[in-house]
Amino acid sequence: MEPEKDVQTASQWVEQNPDAENLKHTLPEEDELHGFQTDLEHLPAGYYRSSFFLGTMFAVGFGLCAAVGGFGLAAPALALINSEIGPDPNINWVSFVYTLTLSIALLLVGRLSDLFGRRWFMIGGTCLALIGCIVSAVAQSVPTLIGGIALIGLGAGAQQSFSFVSNELVPMKYRFMINGWIYLWCFPTGGFGAAVSKAFILYTPKGWRTCFYLLIALNVTSGILYFFFYYPPTFGMKHRIRTKAQMIKMFDYVGAFLFVSGLIVFEIGLLWGGGVYSWRSAHVLAPLLVGVAILIAFVLWELYAPLQEPILPMKLFKNPHYVAAIVLLGLGASVYYAMAIIWPQMVAVLFTDDGGANMRAGWLNAIPGFAIVIGQASAGALSAQIGKARFQCMTVLSIGGAFLAATAYSEPSTLVGSACLMALSSLFIGWNEAVCLTNAGIEIEDQQEIGTAVGMAGSMRSAISTVASSVYVVVLTNRLGETIPAEVPAAVVAAGLPASSVVAFLTGFTTGDFSKVPGLTPKILAVGTAAYKLASAHAYSTVFLTSIAFTGIAIIISFWAPNVDHKLTVEVATTLHEKAGTIVGESKPGMGNASV
Template identity: 25%
Template structure:
């Protein structure tokens, strides 16, 4: 009896446990990391071709979650930024305040830049579900504020709320990526660009102009309310990612909250806000040198203090040093996007202004001419990233895209102010490149950074991208304004005097020329000396002054493009990792009724802890 009883126990004790699918995935991931860290591209490709990681079928519930996460960007970006920026002058005119219209897009940019990294880190600790839903709720609130505002400053406040929510919503980038096989990450992120571009951002300026003419500019925010409500409800119903992304099941939520890097958060939020407010203030027509200098310097010092604290003192830093030392895999993308974003923003912000002052003051015509610029996101943000797993050679794609952006932006100087169609069509290619590079950065860095830092890495990419946009907007707007202030009065006066206009009345003529350029009827009614020849000559001089000034802007972008290309040379190519591996799975599949394992059960399985 004793012998017969002991045999089953011995058999159980020495039974070989077959490897689980999770073990296979873990072993594969470690092999990939070892191969790529050693720089052995062939070894990484060999790992990629192994049969240990068979293709997985993406569930309907996961596709549903990805669908609603992509839909979130309509309210956050299309209705919160793109369309209001296209009619910001009309909003200011309707509300009787043109001085503060700069804060409508400016407030969005500052708030989103701040919230990107904060939300990313919080989603790494507390899970992405509720962080994402809170961002969607903020875009809903901001849209309501914008739709009901009766002052420009209130519209700007609503835009700021939407911007903060947009930065939070960007946790869906890592959220989408980690639910899909590596090779389809580009396609998943590209879905977000498709949603925000079709049709709302792609035809954004035209749609916004139509709202102004036939209804009200408030309809921009009404559409945002609708999309924010739908996306928030759909996400709440379908998206159930791992509730503990870092796998730390031994700590309570309260313990994790108390261990947050509050010092780093305070220094980062305060520093970035002050820095970007100063930069944005530089873009106003009349600005205080003291305000710009003090806010940017103090903000920069606080940001430096944040990094110093996080790299040396913080126990659980919001910005871990281990990320920044991954130069070729991660940090180089931050530099590239900051610099390339400066170039992109120069045309995004100033392009409609250039169309108005150099080509036409017909609002519908302006909207039509801006279509190639607006739909550039489809080419660079949807089509090209969707093919990343087919094209591969990610590093070469980034280099090519940056070269295109640099060349096309410089070439705009050759077509103003006489070639309207070329000015419009060339923006399709010049502007598409930055979105292409951005999504490649998310895909590339996401394949290298540790899973527990996936959220903060994506947030940092968003922060540097947005900060670069703000800096570029300030720099190139300042160049344009300074050149126009020098060139326009001089050229208009010369043209008027050459056509017989009295020099003593030039001071009255110049405002009329500006009003005529923007389409104000009967702008010269109070100036009888303004003959048809004077009007024709001064109008031409006005366009030439703006063309000269815009050329200075386009030429100024070239050194920044060269810098971005130089850094892109060091990008580490993630192509060998574009495989079938899926980083995480949803804890609940609502359409299949799949059983949800608790955190403790998952930990029990992962540790292969077999009960006695």
């Protein structure tokens, strides 16, 4: 095996190449001239079968399973959780705070681990998520649960960074494949998350709290595996000249503050709008406007401030293919996060008679998550072989968007058709997400910035998902406020219910108790229930038609999605190392070429 080439600073390179002196002023003032560290042929034999590599991949898998479960297991059970430790009007924040904190953490983890090394960020993130799961498991109030989920979301910023943690360790040509394998870990808590959550509620003594006991076990397992097997390049290996003290001094604290504060303030206004407060209220407008102003200041700071280590190198956005990939990633992922909230409500109202309390509802609720994971894993296995990623995105977004919009035809009698449309739309949009996430790490000039690039992609994914989820929830809430008063009272009054009992009757659908409704008979209840379901179906129809705006934009942007076939080489961005600093397996005798 050839010795690893020394990493040069820009000034050293010029000194060794006198003819390039006239180019000195064009070279970046960087610590190192980065490039790929090695390639498949120069890795030790058995490198990809070593305990270090396999242990790292299993650490990533268990961590992702836990991170996805932080949202996928809790979101379907919000109504039950609220009835037990509430009621609290802020219960939807249990879901929203996850995507909010995740969007903040992903960029910070990506950038900081690029600069300082990844090992302790992955271990620390897992520990933070573990603490969040413990807090959530013992929560006795909704605010406490929201705090626990916030910690889980922050920790998930490291755990959902699987794309750059795993991708930088394998040859470029296998990045789609390794992501496909890791996506399989989403099945237990993402794909089947709603069913698992329902089973815990129905069949375990601790009910919904068992979800967090499972996540505790997953986080402990992942943390142990990271600790013993994950040894990526250290700070000293990344930087031959700079010290940690110098890097800490040069870090972009102002940019980090502007990014975090701007995103938090903006998304708080977004999540308050139409729910807790009116969209026209100062409680909503003020944080929205202030948040936008802070984010604009963040962009200007990153563009014009004399920064040595910006939190977000703006050169990334000079590449339209990268920008297209991360926007498409967010638009695709918004379907999962939005449907994890909308679809279970739809199942409970339209397709069950007990408010979705039975196990059958749990399996129905799992349809979007299960189908999305199928699409993600399939893309990982087949995308590189098919090639032409741009046309893949254009095709799957068009098909998936059409199926999602067609779900607007749903009525109480269309369970099978609605479930099939939801599954097909989620599958194709999941395919798009897997392709775009991998492309976000491939379509960059410097692979030593893959954490920053993919971290920004993840932050964009969560931010867009939060916006889309808010839009869908607001549309549904507003439409229910129109369709139910317009359709249900007339139906029950025509069936014989006194007009003075209409308010009490409608309240019964919220409380589940119709015993105190004067003049109510079984026949009137049956007529009113049917009218309520049909009126709700009309409201859900509007939500699915609204999705056309998001998928339509995605289809247009997909024309700029990257084709990366020519970049799928055998080059490897980084390697795992023994504690002494040598590449795994390098010091063992009889080493030949690596195999995958």
